[in-house]
Each structure stands twice: as C-alpha cells, then as structure tokens.
Amino acid sequence: YALYDTWLQRGYTLSESMKTVLSQAVLLSEDQQLEFCMKEYIRGVRRMFGAEVQQVPKEQAGVLLGTLEQAAKCLPQDGKTPGAEGFRIYENGGHIAVVGADRSGLLYGIYRLLMLLAQGKLPENADICETPAVQVRALNHWDNMSGQIERxxxxxxxxxxxxxxxxxxxxxxDYARMLASVGINTLxxxxxxxxxxxxxxxxxxxxxxxxxxxxxxxxxxxxxxxxxxxxxxxxxxxxxxxxxxxxxxxxxxxxxxxxxxxxxxxxxxxxxxxxxxxxxxxxxxxxxxxxxxxxxxxxxxxxxxxxxxxxxxxxxxxxxxxxxxxxxxxxxxxxxxxxxxxxxxxxxxxxxxxxxxxxxxxxxxxxxxxxxxxxxxxxxxxxxxxxxxxxxxxxxxxxxxxxxxxxxxxxxxxxxxxxxxxxxxxxxxxxxxxxxxxxxxxxxxxxxxxxxxxxxxxTPEEITDEYVKLAFGSDPEVTGKIADILQRSYPAYEDYTSPLGLCWMVNPGYHYGPNVEGYEYTRWGTYLRATCREVGIDRTAAGTGYTTQYAPENDTLFSNTDTCPEKLLLFFHRLPYSYKLHDGRTILQYIYDTRFHGEEEAEAMAAEWDTLKDKIAPSLYEAVAERFGMQLENAREWRDVVNTYFYRHTGIADEKGRKIYK
Ligand code: BDP
CATH class of the missing domain: 3.20.20.80 (Glycosidases)
Structure with a gap:
C-alpha cells in the first residue's frame, strides 16, 4: 500500500486464468494516438496485477482494444453504442473487448476494466456500455503561482x-492518470x-x-x-x-x-x-x-x-x-x-x-x-x-x-x-x-x-465501496470499517457544526473551528440574527423573498415550516427556540443534542479507526490517526462553544443535564 497511489495501487489479487486472458492484447489500429491507450493498458496490468502483457497482431486472440470504427465487428449488433467519450466493455467466452466511442472513450474503458478487476467486480459475461453524463468534467485548482493554494x-x-x-x-x-481514471477531462x-x-x-x-x-x-x-x-x-x-x-x-x-x-x-x-x-x-x-x-x-x-x-x-x-x-x-x-x-x-x-x-x-x-x-x-x-x-x-x-x-x-x-x-x-x-x-x-x-x-x-454507498476496495485492498473487515467511517463522517460533521441549516458559525477568514458571531457584524451577508428568543432568517415571500426564486411547488414546500426539510429549517425561517420539531424536540434541545452527538460520533469513528491499527499499513494508520486527534479537539470545541452561546442567550438548560460551559 502506498499513500501516493490512491485508488490505483499495486498488487491486486487476480486469478491466474484472468491474468492469462489479460496477457495478450490486440490494438485494432495503427493510429499512433491509440498506441498510448495500449501502453496504459500494459502498464496498468503490470502495476496493478503483476502480469506482463504481450501486444499481439490482429490475427491472434487477446483482449481487443479499439474504437467503434475499428471494433464494431467485435460487438453484438444490438444497437447499444456508447456516445462521445463513452465505452463498451464486452466479454464473450473468455474474450474481452474494450471499445471506445473515440480515443478518450477507449482510455476510460481501459481504466474501468482494470479498476473493476481490481475490485473483483468484473461480472461474468460482462457487457457494460457507458457514456459520460456531461461533456465537461472539470477540476479547478485554486493554485497561486507563489505555490500557495487558496483554500x-x-x-x-x-x-x-x-x-x-x-x-x-x-x-x-501520475496526476493526469489519476484524473483520467475517474473520467475528468478538463483542468x-x-x-x-x-x-x-x-x-x-x-x-x-x-x-x-x-x-x-x-x-x-x-x-x-x-x-x-x-x-x-x-x-x-x-x-x-x-x-x-x-x-x-x-x-x-x-x-x-x-x-x-x-x-x-x-x-x-x-x-x-x-x-x-x-x-x-x-x-x-x-x-x-x-x-x-x-x-x-x-x-x-x-x-x-x-x-x-x-x-x-x-x-x-x-x-x-x-x-x-x-x-x-x-x-x-x-x-x-x-x-x-x-x-x-x-x-x-x-x-x-x-x-x-x-x-x-x-x-x-x-x-x-x-x-x-x-x-x-x-x-x-x-x-x-x-x-x-x-x-x-x-x-x-x-x-x-x-x-x-x-x-x-x-x-x-x-x-x-x-x-x-x-x-x-x-x-x-x-x-x-x-x-x-x-x-x-x-x-x-x-x-x-x-x-x-x-x-x-x-x-x-x-450512490454514495456505491462510490464508497469502489473507493475502499481500490484503495485499501480486499480484507472485508478493513474495507467495511473504512466504508462505515466514511459514511458516518458527513452527518457527524454536520451535527457538530451546522444545526438545521444554520451556517457560517466559523472563524472568519480561514473558516475552521467555531465562532458563532464571527461573521455576524460584517458586510459579507452571512448572518444568523440570533437573539435571546429567536434565530434564523425568514426567506419566504414575507421575508427576503428568496423562496420565490424556486418553482412554485418548492416555494410552497420551503415556505411552510411543516414541510420545509428540517435540516434547512433555520436557513429558511426565523423561529423561537421553543419551536417544536417533528419529533417533539425544541430547536434549542436539537441544537444541544446534535452537538453532543456529533462529538460522540467523532470519538466513535476515531475508535473504529484504532481497531484497524494492526491490519493496515502503518503510514496510513498514523496519518489518519493523527488527523482524528485534531478532529476530536475541533468537535469538542464546536460542541462547547455553540452550546454555551445558545445557553447564554436563552438561559434554558439542556434537558439531559449534560455539561455546558456557563
Ligand atoms: C469562497 C472562498 C474564496 C473563493 C471564493 C470563490 O472562501 O477563497 O475565492 O469562494 O469561489 O468560498 O471564488
């Protein structure tokens, strides 16, 4: 395992018979542009599975690589054709064909084939035909030429x-390959x-x-x-x-x-x-x-x-x-x-x-x-x-x-x-x-x-499953636990930082750690307007009118406190702390509860990580454990600062009598 190799690690397990299938490959074109795809295939098979590939002439059997123009014959004529930059991976009787709609499609098809094999997920008699959903899949660096990166x-x-x-x-x-392996085409x-x-x-x-x-x-x-x-x-x-x-x-x-x-x-x-x-x-x-x-x-x-x-x-x-x-x-x-x-x-x-x-x-x-x-x-x-x-x-x-x-x-x-x-x-x-x-x-x-x-x-579950299998190997206990930690991480983070759609309670400028009123009296337009009685902003037609920018059904949905998704309640509404949520809790109690819960989740994730200590590479274990240390401190600070803030404003204690600094 190497931190640097992300989801393209070395040495994935593969059956000997599949290695044999992969070990001969045919490029259905003499186009120089496509030779690069073959090189990527050969390199990928060697690095990821430790098998050597021989490029053989068209007349011989092997994995077929080509674009639609040259390879249409290898595919069943069933009208399933990938669109621009798409591919079809087709397996028949132990023979695999990777056919791109164009050169990019072929490259994406090759990476997909290798990544499916690495996850042990290439179905038998596979027939996968995919076309990217949007044309421009762009990553924006915010790099300055000083070398420093904004955010x-x-x-x-x-x-x-x-x-x-x-x-x-x-x-x-290496970076270009990483990006292409997940389909990014613009940088x-x-x-x-x-x-x-x-x-x-x-x-x-x-x-x-x-x-x-x-x-x-x-x-x-x-x-x-x-x-x-x-x-x-x-x-x-x-x-x-x-x-x-x-x-x-x-x-x-x-x-x-x-x-x-x-x-x-x-x-x-x-x-x-x-x-x-x-x-x-x-x-x-x-x-x-x-x-x-x-x-x-x-x-x-x-x-x-x-x-x-x-x-x-x-x-x-x-x-x-x-x-x-x-x-x-x-x-x-x-x-x-x-x-x-x-x-x-x-x-x-x-x-x-x-x-x-x-x-x-x-x-x-x-x-x-x-x-x-x-x-x-x-x-x-x-x-x-x-x-x-x-x-x-x-x-x-x-x-x-x-x-x-x-x-x-x-x-x-x-x-x-x-x-x-x-x-x-x-x-x-x-x-x-x-x-x-x-x-x-x-x-x-x-x-x-x-x-x-x-x-x-x-879905997040599907993507997480792919990622953990590619990045952390095939021990189901390891991948299962890491997937679990990943799935819990956003709800936990939301819990300790942003109740009911109240955002911006961060330290101004660098945006890490709690500072409830950090932006409250500045010109940036990012306010909570918390008093001792109420919090949030009325963004309905009666307030700022923001909800009217949505389709009428959604305007109604958001404007009505009963139908507004609760996670966004205080984004759209200004309400008293005593307002009751669907489960009967008051807004204030919800704020207290989620802060405690978010911090507990951070502890639980850190503890789960610790159980992996002897099962994963020390470099990985240490790097993540060190960060969990920082996360715990941060989660506790969020819990205490936000709870104290609302306790002091309202004078109403936590129903469960937990510790809030007064
Ligand atoms: C904000 C960042 C700021 C960016 C800006 C942007 O704080 O650094 O320049 O977005 O998207 O979130 O342009």
Missing part, C-alpha cells in the same frame, strides 16, 4: 512556486482569483510552460481551461480600458486568443470570476455578464473554445443592517434576467448552493430557471467549510442531496445533466502532500467527484 489543505501547489512554474513531470503524469491549474503574476499565464512570458503542462495532460484526454483576469487588456495589453464593448478591447482578446491557441491548439477555453469579491468585470463599465462572457466567447469561437463564467456574484459591500438585502438571492437576481443572451459557447458555472459551499444549504434556484443557457454545477472538493482535510468529511452524501433535489422545473438536478447542465466543476483538494489530499481518506472526495460527473446516479 488548499494538502500542502503547496504541484504546479507552481515562487511566482513561476515548478513541477515534477512524473508527478504531473484549470490557476486560481479563479487571478493575481498579478497569474494574469500573465496567457502571455508569451508563461505560455511555453503552460503549453508543456498541456502536453503532459493531453495524452490522458485532459484539456486545460485557464483562469483569466477580466482586466487583462489593461494589465497585459496596456490599454486604458477592459470594457467588453470597446472595439480595441475586443481586438486585443482576439489577438491574444490567437496567440494562446498557437501554443495550445486544443485549449478548452477560459474560466472567469468577474465582478465577484473585488475581481474586475463588466459591471465596472456599466455592462452586464452577458456582454462580458460573450466578448470572450467570440474570441474563442474560431478555435472551438468555451467560456466558463462563474455565477458567484454578490455585493459583498452590502448594507448588513438592511434585513431585505439577502445574499442567497444574488446569483438568481444577477443572472436569470440574462437567460437567452449568452453565446452558445458560454457555460455559467454555478455553485451548488446560493451561499458558498456551506455544510448544509438548499440547492441553487438557478437550475431549471435558466432554460436557454448552458449551466455547470460547481462543487467544492477541497474542504474549506467542511473540515479542511483535518476533520474527515466524505462529501458524497452532500453531493447526492444536491443531485437528487427535485427542482420541479422539471426533474432533479441529475436529470438535467446532459441537457441544461452541460458541465460539472469541482474545486480541487490536491497538493504536494504524500497522499495528495492531506487527509488520506479525503481522496474519496476527488474519486467521488470524478465518478459523479461521469454518472450522477451513482
């Missing part, structure tokens, strides 16, 4: 240092906040090095999407304006884009954070987001490039005294009026919730509301608000809640994949740490992000 909890950047590129090619290649290596040096990534100063990175990822079917600064025409070009309707600005972008594509002909496009948290954007010139995005889209169009334009836009200088201004309304208010105005190669990238990657938020009302615009679902794989890779928190249940939310416009978020939602983006949790993710078990979040962007119907 990074796994060490320094694997790409940059000291305001320049700095990378180990082998590590980048941004620089932060959406594009600082001074990073602005020049799209200039001749850095393009040669950026192109080298693109070369390393290309064979794995991964294209780069670069974060750009909207003010580049001024900062790089020396123009007096960055107004998107200014002809000089438009020409500048056209010329610059031409230059970029000379270096990276298959660049996916630009990722843009504009008019958000002090980043420049079209509003500065009295223009709107469509003006800004479309200008870039026109420059990219001739090269087939796209713009991923983020919707994380709100007025962070808002007046916090005004109860009517409500930050969760912002994305909808800013973007829905522009539906239909965005160019076809623009995708609006929307965070899963209306706030900002909190532990519990409702799903953004944009899904379904913008029917004539391509949308991307953005989730945060890096655990900014969810324990910072010190506390264990598998995000799969959180993402499942998002994907299965019924928008009524119509269908669930997952149902919109491939039609209204054409992309999924995750903020990366990767750095130079040995296991890539700081907390070794945080790998599950990257693994799961990739798998869900491929197939949003997968």
């Amino acid at each position: 990074g909890y796994a060490g320094e950047s694997i790409f940059f240092k000291d305001e320049d590129f700095c990378f180990e090619e082998q590590r980048v290649v 941004t290596i620089n932060n959406v906040n594009v600082h001074q040096t990073e602005t020049f990534l799209i200039s001749e100063r850095f393009l040669p090095k950026l192109a080298r990175i693109a070369d390393l990822f290309r064979p794995f079917g991964i294209r780069l999407l670069v974060s750009i600064n909207f003010a580049s025409p001024m900062r790089i070009g020396g123009l007096a304006t960055s107004d998107p309707l200014d002809e000089g600005v438009q020409h500048w972008w056209e010329r610059q884009t031409e230059l970029i594509y000379r270096w990276i002909p298959d660049l996916c496009g630009f990722l843009v954070k504009a008019d958000s948290e002090h980043e420049p954007g079209p509003y500065q010139y009295g223009r709107n987001h469509a003006d800004g995005a479309n200008m870039l889209a026109r420059a990219l169009k001739p090269y087939g490039g796209i713009v991923m334009w983020r919707c994380f836009v709100y007025d962070c200088a808002q007046d916090w005294r005004n109860q009517k201004i409500d930050r969760p309304r912002a994305a909808y208010d800013n973007f829905v009026p522009l539906d239909g105005q965005f160019a076809d190669n623009v995708i609006l990238q929307v965070k899963n919730g209306p706030y900002d990657f909190q532990v519990r938020e409702p799903v953004t009302p944009l899904f379904g509301a913008m029917k004539q615009t391509h949308l991307a679902l953005e989730v945060q794989v890096t655990q900014e608000y969810t324990g910072q890779q010190r506390d264990l928190c598998s995000l799969l249940p959180l993402w499942q809640d998002v994907l299965q939310f019924d928008t009524k416009r119509p269908g669930t978020v997952a149902d919109m994949f491939g039609s209204q939602i054409t992309a999924m983006a995750g903020v990366a949790n990767i750095g130079k740490s040995e296991c890539w993710t700081g907390h070794p078990l945080a790998q599950v979040n990257l693994y799961g992000f990739g798998r869900l962007s491929w197939n949003p119907a997968l």
Whole structure:
C-alpha cells in the first residue's frame, strides 16, 4: 500500500486464468494516438496485477482494444453504442473487448476494466456500455503561482512556486492518470482569483510552460481551461480600458486568443470570476455578464473554445443592517434576467448552493430557471467549510442531496445533466502532500467527484465501496470499517457544526473551528440574527423573498415550516427556540443534542479507526490517526462553544443535564 497511489495501487489479487486472458492484447489500429491507450493498458496490468502483457497482431486472440470504427465487428449488433467519450466493455467466452466511442472513450474503458478487476467486480459475461453524463468534467485548482493554494489543505501547489512554474513531470503524469481514471477531462491549474503574476499565464512570458503542462495532460484526454483576469487588456495589453464593448478591447482578446491557441491548439477555453469579491468585470463599465462572457466567447469561437463564467456574484459591500438585502438571492437576481443572451459557447458555472459551499444549504434556484443557457454545477472538493482535510468529511452524501433535489422545473438536478447542465466543476483538494489530499481518506472526495460527473446516479454507498476496495485492498473487515467511517463522517460533521441549516458559525477568514458571531457584524451577508428568543432568517415571500426564486411547488414546500426539510429549517425561517420539531424536540434541545452527538460520533469513528491499527499499513494508520486527534479537539470545541452561546442567550438548560460551559 502506498499513500501516493490512491485508488490505483499495486498488487491486486487476480486469478491466474484472468491474468492469462489479460496477457495478450490486440490494438485494432495503427493510429499512433491509440498506441498510448495500449501502453496504459500494459502498464496498468503490470502495476496493478503483476502480469506482463504481450501486444499481439490482429490475427491472434487477446483482449481487443479499439474504437467503434475499428471494433464494431467485435460487438453484438444490438444497437447499444456508447456516445462521445463513452465505452463498451464486452466479454464473450473468455474474450474481452474494450471499445471506445473515440480515443478518450477507449482510455476510460481501459481504466474501468482494470479498476473493476481490481475490485473483483468484473461480472461474468460482462457487457457494460457507458457514456459520460456531461461533456465537461472539470477540476479547478485554486493554485497561486507563489505555490500557495487558496483554500488548499494538502500542502503547496504541484504546479507552481515562487511566482513561476515548478513541477515534477512524473508527478504531473501520475496526476493526469489519476484524473483520467475517474473520467475528468478538463483542468484549470490557476486560481479563479487571478493575481498579478497569474494574469500573465496567457502571455508569451508563461505560455511555453503552460503549453508543456498541456502536453503532459493531453495524452490522458485532459484539456486545460485557464483562469483569466477580466482586466487583462489593461494589465497585459496596456490599454486604458477592459470594457467588453470597446472595439480595441475586443481586438486585443482576439489577438491574444490567437496567440494562446498557437501554443495550445486544443485549449478548452477560459474560466472567469468577474465582478465577484473585488475581481474586475463588466459591471465596472456599466455592462452586464452577458456582454462580458460573450466578448470572450467570440474570441474563442474560431478555435472551438468555451467560456466558463462563474455565477458567484454578490455585493459583498452590502448594507448588513438592511434585513431585505439577502445574499442567497444574488446569483438568481444577477443572472436569470440574462437567460437567452449568452453565446452558445458560454457555460455559467454555478455553485451548488446560493451561499458558498456551506455544510448544509438548499440547492441553487438557478437550475431549471435558466432554460436557454448552458449551466455547470460547481462543487467544492477541497474542504474549506467542511473540515479542511483535518476533520474527515466524505462529501458524497452532500453531493447526492444536491443531485437528487427535485427542482420541479422539471426533474432533479441529475436529470438535467446532459441537457441544461452541460458541465460539472469541482474545486480541487490536491497538493504536494504524500497522499495528495492531506487527509488520506479525503481522496474519496476527488474519486467521488470524478465518478459523479461521469454518472450522477451513482450512490454514495456505491462510490464508497469502489473507493475502499481500490484503495485499501480486499480484507472485508478493513474495507467495511473504512466504508462505515466514511459514511458516518458527513452527518457527524454536520451535527457538530451546522444545526438545521444554520451556517457560517466559523472563524472568519480561514473558516475552521467555531465562532458563532464571527461573521455576524460584517458586510459579507452571512448572518444568523440570533437573539435571546429567536434565530434564523425568514426567506419566504414575507421575508427576503428568496423562496420565490424556486418553482412554485418548492416555494410552497420551503415556505411552510411543516414541510420545509428540517435540516434547512433555520436557513429558511426565523423561529423561537421553543419551536417544536417533528419529533417533539425544541430547536434549542436539537441544537444541544446534535452537538453532543456529533462529538460522540467523532470519538466513535476515531475508535473504529484504532481497531484497524494492526491490519493496515502503518503510514496510513498514523496519518489518519493523527488527523482524528485534531478532529476530536475541533468537535469538542464546536460542541462547547455553540452550546454555551445558545445557553447564554436563552438561559434554558439542556434537558439531559449534560455539561455546558456557563
Ligand atoms: C469562497 C472562498 C474564496 C473563493 C471564493 C470563490 O472562501 O477563497 O475565492 O469562494 O469561489 O468560498 O471564488
């Protein structure tokens, strides 16, 4: 077991007969592009199963690798054909064929075959035909060229240092393989906040090095999407304006884009954070987001490039005294009026919730509301608000809640994949740490992000089961316990941090640890408004009106305290502490109970981990045990600080008489 090898370990068990089947392979093409796939197959079989593969000519029998064009004959003509980037794995009488719809599909099919075998899960007479649910499956690094990573909890950047590129090619290649093995096809290596040096990534100063990175990822079917600064025409070009309707600005972008594509002909496009948290954007010139995005889209169009334009836009200088201004309304208010105005190669990238990657938020009302615009679902794989890779928190249940939310416009978020939602983006949790993710078990979040962007119907249980079998081998006691710990981790974290949808009780700035009023009297629009009697914000039509941004059925659902999902009750409502929940508990008692329960769960998970001590690699045991130590301290602090806060405000003691600091 090696922390570094994540879910692609060495030495999985495989029967001798299967090893024999794998040991001869035929590539049904002389296309150089496909030879790389064969190399990956040979390498994978050797590393993962310790078997040598001989590439044999077409006339001989062996595992067949090819694309639909060449390999259609090997498949039954039953109309089951994978779509773009998809594959079919077909076994007949001991012969296996992996057929990709295209080159990427073949590569994904090979990885899937190897990973199924490693889990002992390749069914007999397998016939697996899959097509990814969305076209763009993107990972966004928030790496700065200083080497520091914004919201990074796994060490320094694997790409940059000291305001320049700095990378180990082998590590980048290993990373590319990891990403491709779970279907990720688009990568941004620089932060959406594009600082001074990073602005020049799209200039001749850095393009040669950026192109080298693109070369390393290309064979794995991964294209780069670069974060750009909207003010580049001024900062790089020396123009007096960055107004998107200014002809000089438009020409500048056209010329610059031409230059970029000379270096990276298959660049996916630009990722843009504009008019958000002090980043420049079209509003500065009295223009709107469509003006800004479309200008870039026109420059990219001739090269087939796209713009991923983020919707994380709100007025962070808002007046916090005004109860009517409500930050969760912002994305909808800013973007829905522009539906239909965005160019076809623009995708609006929307965070899963209306706030900002909190532990519990409702799903953004944009899904379904913008029917004539391509949308991307953005989730945060890096655990900014969810324990910072010190506390264990598998995000799969959180993402499942998002994907299965019924928008009524119509269908669930997952149902919109491939039609209204054409992309999924995750903020990366990767750095130079040995296991890539700081907390070794945080790998599950990257693994799961990739798998869900491929197939949003997968359940957390299925994904967790795949991950533990791949990462931790075949001892069912080990994998069962680790799966159990992973499944409990998000509910536990929610329990000690975020009761009933009350979020933001974190230390301002770095967002770890409790600080109930840390953001209460600031301008960020993130308030609880707790008094000695009540807590929460009324977001119904009678309050801020946020609920009216949903389909009418959901407006009603959320507006009514009886039907509002309890986990979101205080997100949508302002209620007295004495308000009774469905199980008869008061809100206050629920707050006390869940804090104690969350902390107990943290202890139980740590204890369960300890029982694995002699069964797993010491490096893994130690790394996780050390983090459980930090998690326990954190969970206790959350319990005590939040309970004390509400006890002091209400003067009402815990019914069960447990210890609350007074
Ligand atoms: C917030 C982070 C901030 C990011 C911002 C974003 O705190 O560092 O720049 O999101 O998504 O959650 O742009």
